[in-house]
Amino acid sequence: MQLTDTAAIVTGGASGLGHATAVALAKHGVDVYALDLNVDGAPQVDGVTYVATDVTDPAQVQAAVDTAAASAHPLRIVVNCAGVGPSMRILGKKGPHDLDFYATVVKVNLIGSFNVLTLAAEKIAATDPLEDGQRGVAINTASIAAYDGQVGQAAYASSKGGIVGLTLPAARDLAQYGIRVATIAPGIVETPMLATVSDEFRAGLAAGVPFPQRLGRPDEYAQLALAIIDHDYLNGEVIRMDGALRMAPR
Numbered sequence: 001m002q003l004t005d006t007a008a009i010v011t012g013g014a015s016g017l018g019h020a021t022a023v024a025l026a027k028h029g030v031d032v033y034a035l036d037l038n039v040d041g042a043p044q045v046d047g048v049t050y051v052a053t054d055v056t057d058p059a060q061v062q063a064a065v066d067t068a069a070a071s072a073h074p075l076r077i078v079v080n081c082a083g084v085g086p087s088m089r090i091l092g093k094k095g096p097h098d099l100d101f102y103a104t105v106v107k108v109n110l111i112g113s114f115n116v117l118t119l120a121a122e123k124i125a126a127t128d129p130l131e132d133g134q135r136g137v138a139i140n141t142a143s144i145a146a147y148d149g150q151v152g153q154a155a156y157a158s159s160k161g162g163i164v165g166l167t168l169p170a171a172r173d174l175a176q177y178g179i180r181v182a183t184i185a186p187g188i189v190e191t192p193m194l195a196t197v198s199d200e201f202r203a204g205l206a207a208g209v210p211f212p213q214r215l216g217r218p219d220e221y222a223q224l225a226l227a228i229i230d231h232d233y234l235n236g237e238v239i240r241m242d243g244a245l246r247m248a249p250r
Contacts, residue, residue: 004029008077011035014042016191018081020218033068055082055112069123076136078120080113087152102155109159125177135178142185148247171236180235187242189216209243
């Protein structure tokens, strides 16, 4: 699908995977609306408009989607990168897993992505069709934790497993509107979530990756997102981006 003369929504667009994707899309002439909970201090990029949005709030998401749909170009792309990754054991030293904690992780990672996907799909479905009746592409972000969840990742792995399970039925639901749906499941990527760990710990993580033996980069996620958008026959698929890493229990 063509990128030029289109508009896109990227959640989590102020940093990490989302920001790299927003920048990559803007460089290809896309009007990008980068949604994030906090956009203060976000790097200014030509072609990227930041919209302060809580992805779990339907009213805020609807307002942001309406803004993107009012762009001079049709809304055809949505990339969901917003997410949180805290950890807690089902039964730990302080007792059983906190239910509100679990619900919050699922609400942000899974329900938030579904919320944005659903409301954006309504606007994309109203655009004029392109070749083969295609109108747009939605890309969600899972994680290899959806398959290899580690100790303490019950909530996170559940939320990302939900994203994996959402992929095919979403693609089937939206097929009649010419909207493709795909998911990227990254491994360990250099994002702000890793900013607080030591170089020694980071090196240990990289050593566990079969090849290339390093951490992933946000721009590599963005590169894959653009490839999915460009490839019109990719639909209903989850693509791992992890250097063949399979996570150990801990």
